[in-house]
Amino acid sequence: MIKKVYRRLVPEKLRLKVHIELRKLKSIFLAGNTYYCPCCEKSFSRFLPKGNGLETRPNAVCPGCGSLERSRLLYLYLKNETRIFQDQPAILHFAPEDALKKFFKDHLNYIDADINPNLATHRVDITEIPFPDAYFDFIICSHVLGHIPDEQKAVSELYRVLRSGGTLFLLSLMEPQAAKTKEDETLKTPEQKLAAYGEKDLMRLYGNDLAERLQSPDVQIEIIDYRTRFSAEERQRFSLGDGKRELIYKITRV
Ligand SMILES: [Zn+2]
Numbered sequence: 001m002i003k004k005v006y007r008r009l010v011p012e013k014l015r016l017k018v019h020i021e022l023r024k025l026k027s028i029f030l031a032g033n034t035y036y037c038p039c040c041e042k043s044f045s046r047f048l049p050k051g052n053g054l055e056t057r058p059n060a061v062c063p064g065c066g067s068l069e070r071s072r073l074l075y076l077y078l079k080n081e082t083r084i085f086q087d088q089p090a091i092l093h094f095a096p097e098d099a100l101k102k103f104f105k106d107h108l109n110y111i112d113a114d115i116n117p118n119l120a121t122h123r124v125d126i127t128e129i130p131f132p133d134a135y136f137d138f139i140i141c142s143h144v145l146g147h148i149p150d151e152q153k154a155v156s157e158l159y160r161v162l163r164s165g166g167t168l169f170l171l172s173l174m175e176p177q178a179a180k181t182k183e184d185e186t187l188k189t190p191e192q193k194l195a196a197y198g199e200k201d202l203m204r205l206y207g208n209d210l211a212e213r214l215q216s217p218d219v220q221i222e223i224i225d226y227r228t229r230f231s232a233e234e235r236q237r238f239s240l241g242d243g244k245r246e247l248i249y250k251i252t253r254v
Pocket of ligand 1: 062
């Protein structure tokens, strides 16, 4: 009830600021050396939990910078395996995570985008991207596609604005054991979707057929489980997740 009133009375942008300040306050009480965040290079006694009403993931959120398991892993991949931070590529970053966004603050051609104008600098509909063909060298699109009703339109737009040789990094919540994506148009309410898909605003829960759904003559797809590059101790210390949210689909435009 209090939460509902708070949400109604306080604008979203201000709520986000309050959320960040509260998290930073909590970080003061979490001094320690058990967990380490590669994104902000700080250590803590633990990370913060993240729940969605169905399950709670312990040690998910870095109290210092707000990074999640997937953002820490993607950051490590981008830093170690690409030149995205060194060169000045044209980058389109959907649903930009603060933990990653800060690394692009000096980039000359970096577009952070979201359909919700409170969450990014540029309001962009992923099914109608307002940029010319072959414009971007990199696109980061993490945990967005599963929320989009017209998935194929979004995918064709992503491929359209990617230059030849350019790379799209796509991540999503998945059920890695499932052969087929779970998608049921009769599920309408947030409660039904949470129970079926694991998040209340997902349109579907991807299975192992995600690569088939993304396939096109225009692209080559590589699936990277970058967690396997780290020891069990490192995976624990950086808290790199269980693989349901962290598989990296590296999609290169031919
Ligand atoms: Zn951090």
